[in-house]
Amino acid sequence: MKLLVKIHKKRGQEPIIARTVLDTGVLINVERANIESMSGEVLIEVADPEAKRVCDRLKEFGAEVERLEDSVCRNEEECIDCGECVSVCPQNVFSFDEEWNITLKTEKCVLCGKCVEACPHNALSLHQ
Amino acid sequence: MEKSIEEINLRIQEGNAHIVTAEEMPGIVDELGEAGALKEVDVVTTGTFGAMCSSGAFFNFGHSDPPIRMERAWMNDVELYSGIAAVDAYLGVTQESETQGSAYGGAHVLEDLISGKSIELRASSKGTDCYPRKTLSTEILLHDLNEAIMCNPRNSYQRYAAATNSTDNTLNTYMGTLLPDYGNVSFSGAGLLSPLINDPKLKLIGSGVPIFLCGSKGMIIGQGTQSSPGTLFATLMTTGNLKEMSPDYLRAATFKNYGVSCYIGLGVPIPVTDLETVRNTAIRDEDIMTNIIDYGVPGRNRPTVKTVSYAELKSGCIELNGEEVRTSSLSSYKKAREIAQELKKWVSSGQMTMTLPTRPSDASRTVNPMRESKRTPRVMEIMNRNVTCISQDADIKTAAKKLLRGETNHLPVLNDENKVVGIVTTYDVSKAIIKENVNDSVSMVMSKNVISTTPGEAVDIAAMKLERNNISALPVIDEEGRLLGILTGTDLGKLLGKRWYK
Structure with missing residues (x-):
């Protein structure tokens, strides 16, 4: 927790x-x-x-x-499933599923915001 | 040619053609053999969806009343190139808004246009007898324009070098966020689905060939700018009608501290005419090698850290210097697959037939660097060779004296082998004196993380180091770490007013 x-x-x-x-x-x-x-x-x-x-x-x-129950939010309209967030996250929140969709393990997120800055498509945010 | 284009097109028109994606092809060749695959498969579709900076569109806005000869023009405050004709202009995707900076650029204008949003067009002119109007401001929609023709000088790189970062600082690049100390690897390209990787000799992908371009039925103009098929970095120049495009396959992007770019969806159908095409389209990610380049080196020739395959890059993790390093993809493999599938539907339903290139491509050409008639100044030309330095065993008092006598604010600290091991400033020494630690050795107060330069480094790079690290001097060292001089903000100031420096 x-x-x-x-x-x-x-x-x-x-x-x-x-x-x-x-x-x-x-x-x-x-x-x-x-x-x-x-x-x-x-x-x-x-x-x-x-x-x-x-x-x-x-x-x-x-x-x-x-x-703390919040975590990073992903806007599915903006996200193109590229994967830029995958390696910048210190908590391994992001990964690909078998169909190359980005999936989030939100419980691991510590709201550091690194992915928000790295996302080229402005698809991630820290507040709902 | 063992199977003619006419034969393939006839099958497409009769609805009997067998179309597969480049992802399916290796399995088919495994199962049926090369000859079997040639007989069975008529067209292989490819796809890629990634950041392609060298893109943009030509517009014709129609004439206003009274008419204007646009000398400068903007769409949503993003400037166009209007030195073409009265109401023709080109919008480049990387051009940034004059009011919003990198948050909005040419790529965003294109995405907004194809999403049906209204755009503010502004223009100015000196006014002529035939075009008397001097200013113009109007709201336009994509369908109001006579033409909106995407024309991209460089798209669809055959493959990309991957990127990593050896320095202590995070780098924000066009390859995305590169974490310090080889903290991650960023790569781009769809690997086995990339169009040009399936036709390395450029026999079937060339001028006049129909393609999928951002959802429209576009066309290849020819090899793109900076194309280098001789080193397996070929590119394509492409065109398509913006009015037929979809925001599903064109997305604006902003890379932090870099700027705007545009994600372009592109796919090329490849007719399977002979055994060589079968072999080429059966390529796997394991066979596509690329170099991981160190973007920590701020020059054109960046060192290769490791050579890896796209299969390794796509696995999410590679081994680098004995450690597991995670990889990030900048391009979307999911979208690349969607494009290859969509193209498969187009060809299967007869909406697109095959065409051979109307002109041959030179598959041996390579890219050249810029010819620079004036070399940018190097550190050795302005550095201070008379540098006062100090031994690491000397005490603070000695350092204070040296700073005073040398009329300097920085003392490089040397070890017994005359190698730079630290730097001590007036500030460090003053602080030690206030704390009454005058007999401590210099090594106790010096900064050990010395940011340095080399004699051959470009002055621009040295200036950036000073600015980024908020420091005012850089020791100049040779390959062995021995002190050759010092470069200060004052030395850089000497170049002020000279032509190269703004």
Whole structure:
């Protein structure tokens, strides 16, 4: 499960992700992080059964946590199934099926936006 | 010829012709043998759908009242070439909008026209006795035009070199996004479905031959510009009626930091007249080799990293320098198949018959580079050879003194073998002094990732390196990494005002 963790630095420089890993014993995969001077956003992935424990612990540290279900959107009218997106995606979201149609494994997407910039046909976007 | 064109056309007209796609042909030859396939198959259809920059269309807009002799003309703010006649103009697909830049260009105008959208035509003129009007602005639809004739100087490359990137930065190219450090490989072309790969001697694909062009029944004019069949990079010049085209087979595209291009759908039917044609059309992706080129080298002659087959490229993953690297296709194989199938329907239903080229093609010609009468300046001509440098073991204090005495802001840092291992700037040294680390060695504060140039590099490339990396000096090094000089923004400034520099 993907969780978007919002951190406010007013609470100091607590290493809350590391603390959460130690306290819960759950391994956390950091997919993407964007840290500003006063706040930060970290996209993490944890195994579904452990998500609640991780979420609760992070919240105790003062972080806001939301479950991320969005992923990249493909406009089928614009897409010509070329495959330019296939190799630029760090998460292997895109692949061809047997008929050379582009297929998406949306659950893997971490909304990094690399494919959106690479698509020559403006067929991909991060918002519905 | 073992089977004549007349014979094939008769079968097409009687509805008895056997038409297959170039994808089906290898299996048929496996099953029936070459002689059997020659007897059985009458026409092999091909197809490709990819970015083909060298494309565009001629328009005749009809005369306005009072009439105008268009000297400059725009469609949706994309400028046309109107130095032809009063109301004739050519729109190139890569031309960018004067208001929207690379988000909209000539290719988008063509796609909008064939999608039935209204386009704003603007024109200006000095006005003449016979054409008094000076400005014009009108909304037009494709069917309002007298003629809209697609005419593409270079389409349908036989095959393409694939692209990768050895540098530390992402490159945005006409081959798409190339990730740093050989992070991916981008390729183009339909492999075994590509028209010209099925006729390497250009015996059947040439002037006057009917083709599928963006959904219309078009025609080959002859070999295209930059055609190089001698090196298996032949191209075609093509034409077709824009009014018969479909947006399913013509799509505008924008490549980030590169610009506009147009995806063109093109297919050629090949009459199976003899055993050589059978053999040629039975080609498989495994037999079509191409080079992977390093686009990290900013010159015309880019090094080949590896030679691979289209089968490997299409598999989605290749091995490069001992690692698995993913591949991306820029052209659509799905669409290429659709085109070959559509063409199969056209021929099967008698809508298209076969024609031999009206003129022979020279299959041995190769492409030449540009003759440059003035060589662009090289780094060695403007670099500073009197360069103050420092040893990696020296301390910060020494560096500060050298910077002051040398009246410079950059010190290349050398190891015991006089090779450049870093660069230290006034900023790095000042920062160390504020932190009171004056006795630290230079190697602790220097930038280790040195962006450098060579004496033979074109000044334009060096200038781009400074700009892209937001730096102000480049050490000039030889092949062994030894320091020869330094090139600074100031040295480049010396060229200001000279002709080559805008």
